Amino acid sequence: MSLPTTNLDDRKFQDLVDEAKRMIPQLCPEWTNHNLSDPGVALIELFAWMTEMSLYRLNQVPDNFYTHMLNLLGFEQFPASAARCDLTFWLNGSAKEVPIPAGTQVTTAGSIGQSYMFTTLEDNTVRSPDLMAALTSEGDENFVDVWEDLKLGLSEVACFPRTPVTPGDCFYLGFEGSLAGNAVQLTIEASAQGIGVIPDRPPLVWEVWQGEGWVEARLPDLPGRDMVADTTGGLNRDGTVLLLVPNVHEPLILGGTRAYWIRARLTATSDDQPGYRRSPQIRRVKAASIGGTVRAEHSEQITDDYLGVSEGRPGQVFSAARSPILPRNDAETLEVTHNDVTESWFEVADFVDSAPDDTHFCWDSSTGAVQFGPLIRYPDGSSRQHGAIPAENAQLRLTSYRTGGGAAGNVGAGTITSLRTSIPYVTSVENLRSATGGVDPETVANARERGPMSMRAGGRAVTVSDFERLTSEADSRVGRVRCLAPREAGDPIRLLVVPAIKEPPETLHLDHFALPDDMIASISGYLDERRILGSSVEVGTPYFQGVTVAALLTARPGRPGAVVRERAMRTLYDFINPLTGGAEGNGWPFDADLNSAQVFQILDAVEGVERVDEVLFFEYDLRNQQRMGFGKEMVKLGSDSLFLSTNHQVVVR
Known part of the structure; x- marks a missing residue:
């Protein structure tokens, strides 16, 4: 159970008005008319309203505070x-x-x-x-x-x-x-x-x-x-x-x-x-x-970005000229030049394992900040430098990076x-x-929800929910993920990943959901460091079951049939969709069958529809682009499958 949010000042509008009226006899005894019609009381109520707004803002923790707290705990927003x-x-x-x-x-x-x-x-x-x-x-x-x-x-x-x-x-x-x-x-x-x-x-x-x-x-x-x-x-x-x-x-x-x-x-x-x-x-x-x-x-390539001159002290922070920074390749790094000697330093995620002589630095993808190792004091009174410090007056330069x-x-x-x-x-x-x-980069609101979840579960992949959460963290292009536990000993853990796609629902086809090789590599590498010993992970996509809806509608008098049909088609493509479908609008649920009662309900709510006369489903072969079998009133979905809308047919009369 999460801790309750602190309420710094719980006074409301009426509390402020009553408190001000109680102070009138002490501060202004000649003021005797305290009715609502009195101009002074109107001013009290006005200032009480303004004060209540200020107290409301006081009780809201700023987004920057959340961001800094998450950074202190080792969490960063997805770039x-x-x-x-x-x-x-x-x-x-x-x-x-x-x-x-x-x-x-x-x-x-x-x-x-x-x-x-x-x-x-x-x-x-x-x-x-x-x-x-x-x-x-x-x-x-x-x-x-x-x-x-x-x-x-x-x-x-x-x-x-x-x-x-x-x-x-x-x-x-x-x-x-x-x-x-x-x-x-x-x-x-x-x-x-x-x-x-x-x-x-x-x-x-x-x-x-x-x-x-x-x-x-x-x-x-x-x-x-x-x-x-x-x-x-x-x-x-x-x-x-x-x-x-x-x-x-x-x-x-x-x-x-x-x-x-x-x-x-x-x-x-x-x-x-x-x-x-x-x-x-x-x-x-x-x-x-x-x-x-x-x-x-x-992206745009930035080369020879000069950061500045080192002061020779721990924990120095410098800023790149542009941000956000895209994931780096081997040629994109930091060069430190001192006494005409140039040395390439190595980027690390943190300084936990950095020795005093390790030429390490951290690079924040969201802000572009380049940080060097801090000097940490321990309980026994000793101090340890985590990561080397660039020598005083050393020139710092980023060889290149990509922004966008x-x-x-x-x-x-x-x-x-x-x-x-x-x-x-x-x-x-x-x-x-x-x-x-x-x-797009992760929003503060999403980071606020993800941070506490990660703290409770830690950085290890043990349960099904751990694998799903860590897969979402591994690559920002992940839209949805489902983890299927092994059925027998020795079977791999299956991760069914749906990439985040911004295309209109009616234009989606099977090729949109193919996982790029670099995305599979980033997920596999991220989980490999966090899975339990002896487990294996298989990264793939769900089986996408194509489905076509044939619907017969009757429009209300005076409603153009073409407009009603377009609204109904848009509703169907939005509802039967791996990313935006379902009753909650966050993607069609795994294991959820499709039945005509659901579609009757959503089509009946479309503006301009008087009644829904008939709804039938046809399974659709997405590879060969053809309808299969006869119309039915229910289509079942396997545990590793999701529906994908295609070629809906709506007739309005």
Whole structure:
């Protein structure tokens, strides 16, 4: 049970008025009219009201006080997290190699509203591809070398060898070097032999080998962009195919040839996507790199930030020029220069284990404060220096750091388009997919709730609630988490993590909930230091059960049907949602089934709805984007699952 909040002064308005009236005979005996109509009494009541407001403020503990108290106990507010995305740099020219260095700055178009800066995190080089091999295969076997035919262009090559054309047949192109991160344009000469398909929706997919499997490489369709991913009509006419190779492209031996492979694989057909009746025929293929993709984050790089001069005393504190500070990498540290000798110091979370000669410092991500070790006096009268002290007159400098972050960086696809750093041969840049992962810094209100919970439970992960709390602390991008205890001895502890996503509920799809590798690493590393000996932890996501609601409503007289339908759709997407759903609005509960009575109730409360006539649920396959089974009035949810709204259908009459 928590301690009661101290009430420094419990006097209320009437107490203050009565106290003032009791003092009138002593201080002003000639004042005899104490009725409410008297102007003096009106002034007493006015000042009593003002005094009550002052007492109310006195009894409120300021946010700064809470913040400082939590800092004294070793708790810090979560800093902001930066949104990340892939930036594609488009080239204009035929250079053999075009380097795109780390630290390249790109901003969103700022003609209307505020612009946001993104900085590339790694180096990449766009290289001219060297095509060296071509194969066809029946599934994953029976490879046939067709490179000589394509290289000379004397005869046509059937991309998919079996007759009739069978899903799983592949056409391979092998390259001498890795094309990781490149935008590759294949120029294809073909004849219209692959009849039977819809040219804009052929049943084939382009993939690259990533070391552990084949992954899709395609150009997303963005509205307003002239560039088209495939102009060949499914390899049926002369044209180009534009592919975005992922940042990992590994070699593989196929048909006795070791190369970096890209393949076109025939997929299964459906009623609205007919297949090939004959295989496409290709005469010649050429490859060129017309762009490169680099990982970037919503941040600004600050270099050579001069902090000041050391006074040679313990516990010195200096401030960085900018804040908040994003998580540091190995190259971002503090340099101390004394007598022309420069030494790099090491950042630590605290000085508990720091010896007097350890060159350690603490760096507050929220405020940017850089602190050196204190001198602590112990009960026996001895004093110990925790961490070394920079020598007097030593120059202190931060090599570099990144500042920025926040939910504002979660910008949409095609919005990061303005180059601030000039690169030869680069004409334009864009983000083909939305930036994700940006989270605002923790509020004081949330820190006030989290601090006492952490104090009671300590820093060890023992119970299920401990694991859930520590996972939330490990990374600010965690939106929700559920811990599943092992069913049998030796089984891992399963953590089901839902990332915090700021996208509108109606636009959410399965890919939004994928956990970035660095997020999994940060959670795993944080828990590894706090789990009990012998336990193992498995970090993943819940199984997202797609669900579609079909509802029939009757609108009240005079209410526009389109407006009522839009309100009902918004209500459904908000209610059946992993992050904002449920009765409490903090995410659909684990283990909570979905039944028609709940949906009847929320739809009936929508403004403009007279009655709800019918509600049915359909399970939805989120991977294949199709409805499954028949309508039902209840959908059950597994212990490791959450509902995800998709493709709701609302009819208003």
